[in-house]
Amino acid sequence: MEFPDLPGLRPTSDRVKETVFNWLQPLFPGAACLDLFAGSGALGLEAASRGAGRVTLLDMSAVAVQQLRSHQALLGLKQVRIEQADARKWLETTAEPFEVVFLDPPFADDLLTICCRRLEDNGWLEPNARIYLERNLHGPEPSLPASWVQLKAKKAGEVAYALYTR
Structure with missing residues (x-):
């Protein structure tokens, strides 16, 4: 699949993605998943292809959203909803709880703390x-949030990644 060349967009590497999906595989059948900074859609679309029942992909970029919609149509993933929005503002709207959330924001922005707090609160x-x-x-x-417990953590290149539960 092709991805737009956008500032800050770095699709999750295949090595990292394989590890993450091995960690999460038992949860996917029927699960509600949120890919908060979808970018290329590598995480959210993979979750949908592995049986997630409801997947929401969010990105601020109109170009990324257009490409995500193209990939969704190509793959025939009807359970996927794609929205163009700022994650910080979107998390202030009426919540619909998710079982799996992917947070992989652009590294240049400090978005994790505020988004994690809003997800929890x-x-x-x-x-x-x-x-x-x-x-x-x-x-x-x-x-x-204090209620989150780290289950797994790894490093690959310049990336640190971890899985938490609440």
């Missing part, structure tokens, strides 16, 4: 939700 997470975070290995660690 505004009702976006099911009681035993799994939250996947990807960040710059050399960037600041986000301040996470």
